[in-house]
Amino acid sequence: MTNPAIILVKPQLGENIGKAARAMLNFGLDDLRLVAPRDGWPNEAAWPASAGADKVLEGAKIFKTTEAAIADLSRVYAATVRTRDMPKPVVDARSAGAAIRAGGKAGILFGRESAGLSNDDIVLADAILTIPVNPDFSSLNIAVAVGIIAYECFGGEVSLQGAAEEPPATKGELVGLFEHLEGALEGAGYFHPPERKAVMVRTLRNLLQSANLNSQQIHTLRGVIKSLSRDLKN
């Protein structure tokens, strides 16, 4: 199971810690580490903001220094969107997620809300992890940044449960629909002038054909035609 440590360095608001915990658990991560949180720990404001990610908050480990927080990790990323004068490899969130899933215990450093990571923290990282953003408005909310990176680490595929498409109807059912509709339209005087009927029929058949209807949908449409044309026959 991929479970990189999410390391918040000198976080300021308890609410943001709670929201980061929620975003972590949304993507199956639960190793939260806090380096010198400004308002101490535990912080009452974190719990309601976590929307039930209590186990992440209760398991949070507290460290005095970034060095201590990363001691057991084999690969560390510094999450920052800024361009820095640091001779570090830069990877995007997607590549980092793939590398993290590939193995080894990794961690990702996030800076305080107001100022981001210090150069002294970034120095400790193997690589800078960047989320591609609008260069004119690049400051991400910490929960959004944690969420995107956790999402990329999770890298799950959607199981297409419930998307089960019904198989398309048989051509016999489709032709039955064509003929039902055309009969009703004939009765309603739709095909005029008569010499255009062939073209009009083709247009309708193409339309219904391209709709890729299943049996149930054909049944529904025939009910519609029957209902609309009932009075015409009386």
Added chain:
Amino acid sequence: MTNPAIILVKPQLGENIGKAARAMLNFGLDDLRLVAPRDGWPNEAAWPASAGADKVLEGAKIFKTTEAAIADLSRVYAATVRTRDMPKPVVDARSAGAAIRAGGKAGILFGRESAGLSNDDIVLADAILTIPVNPDFSSLNIAVAVGIIAYECFGGEVSLQGAAEEPPATKGELVGLFEHLEGALEGAGYFHPPERKAVMVRTLRNLLQSANLNSQQIHTLRGVIKSLSRDLKN
């Protein structure tokens, strides 16, 4: 420039609207639409939470109904992580981002914080957009959900999607078709017993939605409905 509309349906907290606006602008999106925001608009709480994404908030468009909010769009996604009994294609955020970058004006529906999207809103969508999450803790903060989807729309990957055939009709045209058909069926006594009307309407809307109709086809179908229902009115 890819700029899908982000449509918040009945959002509750102004703060969340502001955070969604911030996450949008982080990835270059600025078309924010609000359907019946609970606390009215403008909402004072949105501005500080947007961290400077004022232009998104100031340009927000307000609508009374979801139908009105999507009228000019050609493709609509419903963002939900729930499994639903809805016969809709399900796409993940990455695929949706790629499809949105490929062209056509798209929009993404997000439900209210407490309850998500209603089935009546989901029915209006072409597809369900799902972010793969931890099934045991799947409820995403709205800013995180908007952020991940905006990130995927922004994403720099080259789209392999080729030129489409005819562009799909706008949602305004599609809703016009829905209402024309439903009015005709109402006149014909199709909706009975009356308590089933809502389900019957959803079935029909899902069927027409999934047919991926273009403008010309909608015009043709409206001619068919008019022809079949003409005599009912006489």
